[in-house]
Amino acid sequence: MKFDSKVIYKPRSQPALQRGFFSVVTFAFWMAYAYLWLPLLTLFLWLLGVRTAVFELYLREHQVEPFLLISLPMLALASAVILIAWAEYNRYRFRDKDRRGAHANVDRQDIARAFGSSDEIARSLVASKVAVLRMDDSAAPVGVSTL
Known part of the structure; x- marks a missing residue:
């Protein structure tokens, strides 16, 4: 089979400007695709009662609960810190340890x-x-x- 440069895609051999442009275009089309799914997502969330939850938590008093404004970002930050700490712990623990063994030769x-x-x-x-x-x-x- 003859080598065909169109079949094998090597993004690092493309100029940085071209790679950046393709990345922006790809991101824009993914956002457009996600936008097309919003009506279905809205219907699903409405069926689960999320609209009612938003109304009960935020809109009934015509104000946002200060506890939620503080606690939700803190919980998200704590979750991110725990996940990153766990990943770093595993990277430190398994660094320089190759647990894969060599295969036996086949005669x-x-x-x-x-x-x-x-x-x-x-x-x-x-x-x-x-x-x-x-x-x-x-x-x-x-x-x-x-x-």
Whole structure:
């Protein structure tokens, strides 16, 4: 297969101005898409009684409850601090620890048995990094060509 630069997208090779423009355009279209979902979201929230909750909490007295103005941002800030602290703790705890082990090498007999092929085909597959496997009509390997 021939390399096609249109298929493989490398954003870091684009100029920064072009990347920025595409990011702004993408964000604008996502916002337009989200705006189209607002009527359905409003209906869902109305069915859950959120309008009633807003009326009871904020609009009945024609004023906003000062406790809510202080407590809700503080709760959001506390949640953010706890989540960031937990993420940093895990990053510190698992830093420089590679828990992934190396895979055992597979010998030629296992490869030949798994493919249902001869030892010669398995030897060619082990010796090459890139190979094209030719199959017969019953999907059994009959040959291999290395690139």
